[in-house]
Amino acid sequence: MLSRRNPQLNRHGELIHLLSIEGLPKAVLTQILDTAGTFLSVNDRDVKKVPLLRGKSVFNLFFENSTRTRTTFEIAAKRLSADVINLDIARSSTAKGESLLDTIANLSAMHADMFVVRHSESGAPYLIAQHCAPHVHVINAGDGGHAHPTQALLDMYTIRHFKGDFSQLTVAIVGDIVHSRVARSDIHALTTLGVPEIRAVGPKTLVPGDLREMGVHVFHDMAEGIKGADVIIMLRLQNERMSGAMLPSAGEFFKHFGLTADKLARAKPDAIVMHPGPINRGVEIDSSVADGTHSVILPQVTYGIAVRMAVMSTIAGNEA
Amino acid sequence: MSSPTPTVPDAEALYAALLEGVRGLLGTAPDTALVGIWSGGAWLAARLHADLGLAGEPGVLSSALHRDDFGERGLAAGGGATKLGFAIEGQRLLLIDDVLYTGRTIRAAINELYDFGRPASVALAVLVDRGGRELPIESVFTAAHVELAPNQRLSLARADDGRFSFALEQAGA
Numbered sequence: 411m412l413s414r415r416n417p418q419l420n421r422h423g424e425l426i427h428l429l430s431i432e433g434l435p436k437a438v439l440t441q442i443l444d445t446a447g448t449f450l451s452v453n454d455r456d457v458k459k460v461p462l463l464r465g466k467s468v469f470n471l472f473f474e475n476s477t478r479t480r481t482t483f484e485i486a487a488k489r490l491s492a493d494v495i496n497l498d499i500a501r502s503s504t505a506k507g508e509s510l511l512d513t514i515a516n517l518s519a520m521h522a523d524m525f526v527v528r529h530s531e532s533g534a535p536y537l538i539a540q541h542c543a544p545h546v547h548v549i550n551a552g553d554g555g556h557a558h559p560t561q562a563l564l565d566m567y568t569i570r571h572f573k574g575d576f577s578q579l580t581v582a583i584v585g586d587i588v589h590s591r592v593a594r595s596d597i598h599a600l601t602t603l604g605v606p607e608i609r610a611v612g613p614k615t616l617v618p619g620d621l622r623e624m625g626v627h628v629f630h631d632m633a634e635g636i637k638g639a640d641v642i643i644m645l646r647l648q649n650e651r652m653s654g655a656m657l658p659s660a661g662e663f664f665k666h667f668g669l670t671a672d673k674l675a676r677a678k679p680d681a682i683v684m685h686p687g688p689i690n691r692g693v694e695i696d697s698s699v700a701d702g703t704h705s706v707i708l709p710q711v712t713y714g715i716a717v718r719m720a721v722m723s724t725i726a727g728n729e730a
Numbered sequence: 731m732s733s734p735t736p737t738v739p740d741a742e743a744l745y746a747a748l749l750e751g752v753r754g755l756l757g758t759a760p761d762t763a764l765v766g767i768w769s770g771g772a773w774l775a776a777r778l779h780a781d782l783g784l785a786g787e788p789g790v791l792s793s794a795l796h797r798d799d800f801g802e803r804g805l806a807a808g809g810g811a812t813k814l815g816f817a818i819e820g821q822r823l824l825l826i827d828d829v830l831y832t833g834r835t836i837r838a839a840i841n842e843l844y845d846f847g848r849p850a851s852v853a854l855a856v857l858v859d860r861g862g863r864e865l866p867i868e869s870v871f872t873a874a875h876v877e878l879a880p881n882q883r884l885s886l887a888r889a890d891d892g893r894f895s896f897a898l899e900q901a902g903a
Contacts, residue, residue, distance in 0.1 A: 424804070448794065448811050457845040460795040462805070727804025 417539055424728040427539045427548040428721050430557040431598040439602055443567050445720035450713065452489060462723045463492035466523040470496045471513075472551070473529040478687065479551055482711070483526045483560075486718035492524070514538050522546060524726065532556035544730040549721060555591055560721055561686050562595035564714040566603060568706055569641055571713065572682050576600070580607040582629075582636045582677075585645035585667060585694050586616045592686045593645060597626060611635030612667060615656040632667050639677040644669055644685045647694045660693045670696040674704060682706045741886060741894035744857045744873040745774070748826075751871035752778055752855055755824060762822040762853075765789035767839050768810030770828030770886035774857065777892065778826065789814040791825070793838035812842055819847035824870075828886040830856040833867035858884060858896075 418427045418434065425438050452458055468487040472480050480496065487494045499513065508516075517525070524547045527535040532554035539548040552558040566576075573579060581600055587593045587610050600608050601624065610621050611629045621628055629635030636642055647663060657663050669683065683695075683704045691697045700707060756762055766775025768790055775788040794809025825839065836854060843849065855871040860878045878884060883899045 445805060448792070448809065451811055452795070452845075455845045456847055460845070461841075462795060462800050723800075723805050727800055 417536065420728060420730055422728075425725050426728050426730050427535075427550075428559050428725060429535050429539060429548065429550045431559045431562050431595045431602065432557070434602065436602050436604070439563070439566065439599060442563055442717065442720045442724060443570060445724060446563075446567050446713065446716040449489075449719040449723075450716040452719075453712070453716070459489050459491055461491045463487065463490035463523075463726055466492045466726060467521060468492045468494050468524045468526060468722070469517055469520075469522045470494065470526045470551075471499050471517070471528070472497070473499045473527070473534070474552070476528055476552065479528065480526075482714050483549075483551060483718055486715050486722060487524075487526075489715070490719055490722055492722070495522075510534065510537065511541050514542055518543055518546060524549065524722065526551050528552045530554055547725040549725070552591055555589055555594070557595045558591040558686075559595050560714070560718055561592050562599040563721065564710060564717040565592075565596055565643065565684060565686075566599050567713045567717050568684060568710050569682075571709070572706060573640060576603040576605050579605050579640045580609070580638055580678075581605050581641040581643065582609040582611050582639040583643045583645065584611040584632065584635065584669065586647050587612050587621070587645065588616050588618045589648060590645050593643075596643060597621070597624060601625065609635050609639070613657070613663075632673055633676050636669075636673060636681075637676045639681055642669065642674070642677060642681060642683050644683065644689075644695050646686060646688065647690055649690075660690075664693055668692070668694055668696060669699050671698055671702070674699055674702075684710055687711070738896050738898045739858060739874055739876055739884075741857065741896045745777070745894055747873040748774065748855065748857055748871070749778060749781055751873065752824065752826075753782060755853070755855065755871060756782065759822055762824050763789060763816060763818075765791055765814070765823050765825050765843075767825060767827040767835060768792040768794075768812075770857075771826045772810070773886070773888045773894070774828060775826040787815045788826075789816065789818075789823075791839045791842055793835045793842060796838035796841040798834060798838065812846075814846055817847065818843065818849045820850050823849045823852045825852060825854045826856070827854065828857045829884050830854070830859045830867075830869055830872070831862050833863050833865035836867045837865050857886070860884060 416433045418429050420426050470480050470483055484494050526549045528551040534553050535548050535550035550557055550559055583593050609627045609629055610617050611632055614630055617628055681704055685707045689695055689700055764775045764779055766772035766788055772790045779788045790813045792810040792812045794806050854869040856869045857873045859872045859875050881901045885897050887895050
């Protein structure tokens with residue numbers, strides 16, 4: 411049988427692109443988390459900048475809008491001293507009919523060193539990684555319903571920061587799992603890092619059936635699903651899903667799967683509550699929980715920058 | 731071509747010499763703070779700090795984020811983290827390192843230092859100077875000069891009881 415090499419790794423097994431958590435060895439994930447710890451301390455200095463990517467150009471290619479994610483990548487690249495170019499692709503080339511690969515060829519001719527790609531189509535960052543010049547690195551900043559690896563890594567950093575060790579944890583992921591690239595990437599990362607109990611909690615219409623094959627325990631009852639959990643990852647309920655037949659209403663969803671203080675009391679007393687943002691108060695999470703003592707939603711944002719610095723500096727330092 | 735085969739220096743004997751050298755330097759400038767270069771230098775600074783009965787904690791400097799070989803070698807795994815428990819602005823500093831070679835680590839460490847402020851002065855004391863400088867950097871105290879071939883690497887180790895030893899490694903041998 412022909413074995414295909416993971417396109418994210420070079421022949422030494424070093425990370426050259428970050429496209430998906432799936433298939434990455436534990437050592438690679440752990441090294442990124444360790445490196446992120448170093449970068450977190452850069453924020454405490456007078457000079458919040460290190461020269462690792464000095465003279466490199468990072469292109470943020472957001473074919474799908476996400477101001478917040480784009481901004482965190484921009485801050486991360488600037489703290490590494492890179493030049494950052496933001497392209498609002500959704501409103502320019504694509505609208506004029508240029509193909510994805512023509513866009514990439516043009517940007518490569520402008521001497522890009524790294525592409526940060528957000529795209530509504532699953533696999534778009536892979537296509538770019540396969541066709542760009544050997545010295546160019548690609549980071550997937552979210553592709554369709556497929557993967558959001560930097561979000562998963564910052565989630566793992568947050569969990570490790572507050573819980574120390576993955577090997578004894580129960581982690582519940584709650585909400586619209588079927589449409590969530592965050593959930594998918596989190597499940598791969600949690601599995602690789604050795605979390606023994608991963609739960610997916612949500613209504614039948616929003617939890618995919620194949621999760622059990624990945625070793626995930628599926629719950630359609632919130633109280634049962636978060637009982638005894640160390641970590642609760644709430645997902646954003648995307649308003650656009652409401653229009654289909656998947657959910658009766660936001661109010662109905664909140665009643666059954668919204669995280670309230672009452673439901674949270676079922677989890678471990680020292681449980682942490684996470685959310686990839688932006689949060690819908692009163693839809694998937696109650697304000698008192700989002701702002702409460704269990705919430706680590708804002709630390710996640712801070713760690714996200716350090717984790718993205720770690721990813722960028724790791725792949726930039728490895729040759730194809 | 732034959733390369734020199736030096737005897738591995740006795741790290742404990744050199745440490746004793748470094749201790750006296752640093753004691754002498756601090757005698758003339760008592761307001762000086764010690765800062766160890768991660769990792770060997772940080773071990774040395776911690777032990778010097780204890781043996782000299784100094785207050786507080788010595789600083790630790792990592793050169794990882796300012797290295798000039800990032801393009802070739804990438805990010806060093808486990809490069810340590812800078813930890814300065816005191817304000818360096820206007821402070822006299824004595825950097826401590828185990829082996830001084832090209833001077834590039836010290837250059838990177840000084841850059842790292844300046845991300846935290848502007849010290850009054852920065853000097854360097856080392857256990858071993860192996861020559862081969864590629865930058866204009868010198869130590870004010872050196873416990874020993876050792877001749878080594880370019881493919882040889884001298885690395886400091888610290889045992890569980892805190893005692894130091896040197897190991898001589900041959901690259902590509």
